[in-house]
Amino acid sequence: GAGVSQSPSNKVTEKGKDVELRCDPISGHTALYWYRQSLGQGLEFLIYFQGNSAPDKSGLPSDRFSAERTGGSVSTLTIQRTQQEDSAVYLCASRGGGAPDTQYFGPGTRLTVL
Amino acid sequence: SQKIEQNSEALNIQEGKTATLTCNYTNYSPAYLQWYRQDPGRGPVFLLLIRENEKEKRKERLKVTFDTTLKQSLFHITASQPADSATYLCALEGGSGNTGKLIFGQGTTLQVKP
Numbered sequence: 001g002a003g004v005s006q007s008p009s010n011k012v013t014e015k016g017k018d019v020e021l022r023c024d025p026i027s028g029h030t031a032l033y034w035y036r037q038s039l040g041q042g043l044e045f046l047i048y049f050q051g052n053s054a055p056d057k058s059g060l061p062s063d064r065f066s067a068e069r070t071g072g073s074v075s076t077l078t079i080q081r082t083q084q085e086d087s088a089v090y091l092c093a094s095r096g097g098g099a100p101d102t103q104y105f106g107p108g109t110r111l112t113v114l
Numbered sequence: 115s116q117k118i119e120q121n122s123e124a125l126n127i128q129e130g131k132t133a134t135l136t137c138n139y140t141n142y143s144p145a146y147l148q149w150y151r152q153d154p155g156r157g158p159v160f161l162l163l164i165r166e167n168e169k170e171k172r173k174e175r176l177k178v179t180f181d182t183t184l185k186q187s188l189f190h191i192t193a194s195q196p197a198d199s200a201t202y203l204c205a206l207e208g209g210s211g212n213t214g215k216l217i218f219g220q221g222t223t224l225q226v227k228p
Contacts, residue, residue, distance in 0.1 A: 004157075031214065042120075042203060042220035043158070050214055091157050102148065103216060105157030 002026075004106035006092050012112045013082055021077045021109045025094030032075050033093040033103060034067055043091065049075065082113045116142045120204060120219040127194060128227055135189040135222045137204035142217075145208025147180055147187050152201045152221065161202075162189075194226045 005024045013019050025032050034046040045059040049069045060066070064082075069075040079086055089110050093103040119138045127133050137147070145166050150158035164171045164180045164187070171178045177190040191198050201223045205216040 033216070035218075043205075043218040045215060045217065048215050056215060093157070102160040102163065103158075105159070107155075107157050 004092055004094050004104050006090075006106040006109050008109060009107065010110045010112075012114065014114050015084060016081055018078065018080045019082055019111065021079075021090050021092075021111070023075045023077070023092030023094075023106060025073065025075070025092070026096070026104055027073075029094035029096045029104075030072070031095040032069055033095070034075070034077050035091045035093065036088045037091060037108070038088045046077070046090075079111075082111075084113050087111055087113045116140070116217065118142070118204065118206060118217060118219040120202075121222045122220060124223040124225055126225045126227065129194060129196060131194055133191040133194050133198065133224055133226070135202050135204075135224065137187040137189070137219055139185050139206060142185070142206060143182075144206035146206070147178075148205045148207065148216065149176075149178055149187075149189050150203045150205060150218075152203060158203055166208075191224070194224075196226045196228050199224055199226050 004026055007022045011019055030051045032049045035043040036046055037043050047067045048056040064080045067077045089108040091105055091108045093105045095101050095103050117140045148163045149161045151161055152158040162171055162173055162178045164178050166182055175192045179188045201221040203218050203221040205218045207216050
């Protein structure tokens with residue numbers, strides 16, 4: 001595709017349910033990032049995939065959060081037993097090469113946990 | 115701990131004036147610094163990248179400076195227009211084991227009045 005796409009665009013769930021958020025990066029991009037942005041806040045780094053290397057999970061806030069990237073392309077961010085504080089916009093970005101190339105962001109998924 | 119600070123208060127200026135946004139950082143030695151623009155409900159969009167050995171970078175009406183001694187970057191928009199109204203995020207990358215990972219500031223909202 002022409003850009004990074006994310007689905008769903010909006011997700012409303014009940015506390016305690018699991019959710020899966022999907023990211024389709026730009027074709028051929030080797031690096032993929034997940035960020036979280038709470039209302040009026042900056043971007044909080046969650047996890048980073050680079051090629052076949054082990055992902056950098058240093059930003060995941062708890063073990064309820066996990067992510068995988070299948071076939072070096074599509075990525076899924078899973079949040080188990082969602083809590084109200086998980087409500088935020090989850091942004092995905094991809095990058096073609098190593099630093100210092102730019103990151104291309106998707107439109108985000110707005111997650112609301114009731 | 116590593117910290118990136120941008121003015122949390124919105125910057126309001128008159129059309130035609132120069133907007134100057136500040137990004138300060140501590141306990142960090144980035145190899146690159148990037149500026150992104152974010153409009154409401156959208157993902158950030160890359161604007162400019164500057165390397166640690168560069169003092170200044172320009173693109174059309176945009177200018178970025180990078181002072182590694184002061185640990186500060188300034189982002190200027192000359193001849194500002196109402197269409198420049200958005201939130202501007204600075205992001206650091208590289209150094210201190212953070213290669214490949216962008217760390218974002220919380221952003222400064224710019225409002226250009228006609």
